[in-house]
Amino acid sequence: MAARVVLVAGFTPHDVADELWRAAPQSVLVRHDLSGLADGVVRRWVDGRLTVLELAHGCVSCTLRLDLVPLLLELDGPVIVHLDPVLEPEAVCFALSETEVQVDAVVTVIDSATWLADATGTDSLADRGMRAAEGDERSVAQVVVGQAEFADALVLTGDSDPALAAVLDRLSPQAPRQKLDELDVSALLGAIPATARRGEVDDGFGPLLYGQPPLEPAHGVSVVHFTERRPFHPMRLHDSIDVLLDGVVRARGRVWLASQPDEALWLESAGGGLRVGNLGPWLAATDDWAEAGDDRRAAASLRWDPYYGDRDQEIVVITRFADPEEIVATLRAALVTDEELALIAELDFADPFADWHEEMEL
Template identity: 40%
Template sequence: MSANPITSAVRPPVDHRPAVTVLSGFSPGAVQAAARALLIADEELLAIRHDLTGIRHGLITRTVESAAAVLEHTAVELVHGCVSCTLREDVLPTVVRLARERPGSDLLLVLPPAVEPEAVAAACSHCLIDGVPVTETVRFDSYVTVVDADCFLDDLASPDDLSDRDLHAADDDHRAVAEVVVHQVEFSDTVILWSRPDTDALELSRLGTLVHRLAPWSIQVSVGTSTHLDCTGLADMVRGTGRHDPARPGMLGLALEGRPIAVHDPDGGHGVTSLVFRSRRPFHPQRLHDALEDLTEQLLRGRGQLWIASQPDTALAFEFAGGGVSLGTLGYWLAALPLERWTETSDERRLAADLDWDPYYGDRRTVLALIGLHLDHEAITGLLTACLLTDAELADGFDSWRALPDPFAGCFPLTGDTTTEEK
């Protein structure tokens, strides 16, 4: 009997690169417990951990261990004490070295609380080890975040900065605790909901709903509801899943590529509200500025993209977590660029723009996700709508919009020449 030519042709090639699972979370106890469980389930698995206690003085400690033994425990001196330097100078080189020395062992990269998983992915995209891309030696199988049921909501609502808890990676590291917590969850492919047998079932269900609103693309795995932990079962659900998409953009680039940034659920279960506000019209810069405090008063998380009439070339990123609003540039709207410069952006972004192109606005659009507990959907939507240009202001056209009072003037510089085609 001859082989079926169709099934033979579609067999994927065998990938012999060691698989890396990246494990993050803001609760060190829960993260380490999850790491230990995964090591127990696979005696060949190696875990890599870095203690950043001395990072501001240029010192870190690297530990490599299996379930049976500590293989390395080494102090490392960095040229510059920062997270990006740690990733470039020791974390990724260690991953590549171990993959070469032990090609039969997969790797578990356990991140310290202050390191965000997206920073690891970004470093992998451009970091060369011995002149070779990291991903030629290893494949990043999944990014897994551990959420501790006992403290997640408190951390998410906390106004603390990392420096308030002596967790900042550098003197100029002004990140908020809530900012790091949400970034860990949002970049995950899998979320482990870590609880204990006495955790209230209703609170655990509400936590699962909140995590789903923060990261609807992630698979949730609940552990800890009994006195026994099935290490092999946990490993089967979080390792070897192939869930990570290396082409997925960062959170603030999702909407630009036409990807969903949240679930619109104004009447969510357990009081967890998730709103998605969309508009083609631009915001009036002064009215938006004046409304930010009222807009974010009840939020746990806000994210997305927007545009303001006075700066119509600029796509702006919007973030809120831990009591602070952040606005930054995502670069030019495609409508503000000559066609020959469109190739500077991804294929996905150009396709998304083409599918939703507006003859007047082009690809300019606002997409905001607002997440919290018992949010007033109508009030928030009304507040944002009131910040948009009115019909009369809209009729004045692009040239007059640039002269609107703008408290954000000069905050979002763009580089490079552009030919803007405005109508």
């Protein structure tokens, strides 16, 4: 029988995993240290017993594929996994998605004193001496925002901050929260709603406003939901991209470029860090819908346009200091004009996104 797992993430040092372990006497505590991963070395503790692993390729995906996933498949009973600070739980859950391991919860620890600055900053992991491998170009913001966004429950250290609470209400609206000095493990895990994702990774075509977050502004925090039914001009979008980086906690969504009419792109930013990936073809560009999930086919059918099919723009932005109206106006100005749309099959667009199709492999 495969393990049932609780993943504990967090960029700040913490002992929350130990608290969960002590609250479940039959559980196993697994702890990972990736600080030596660039040299191909991973340190792993299982109930306090240290194992030093040497990997031929020092990368996060290798660590998950060659160490953590096989380990969890071998263990029985509940397992508490204390993730290294630079690990994003979504990547771990993606690695586990094709196995029998069941993720019962993802718990993320938030440092109330530093999280907002980290989430809107421009520091890279390399700037902090924390990158997981030679090619790891992620920003601190990408890590801390990803850890919070994918959480089923949150534990906060330090004093309360209304602005931080407003961001978390919109970034991870379903996740129950407790302060570390008042932590009640049973109550926290018991408050996780039945609709929580519990490690489920979507294909990028699901709802972007996950968990019905509040849409009205609060404490300087706003949500922008940008939707349009015509493509972006690739160069104008590229020139406008700073509007999704300055004063923004998170931007994520599906993008349709005039230069790539058949491909759905995924755009995701956090603080000053940006990722662009390829989600695959729009359903309108393929005759084979077999690989598309039921939810995607149903959503596409509901919004189907005789001309565009399921192609559209949808980007959700959580702002901290940025002006929501400026974001909307800038993105709208990056769309193709009526004249360009009429000549779209004849125009040769310069495309700075052409080489951004692959997500970074860490």
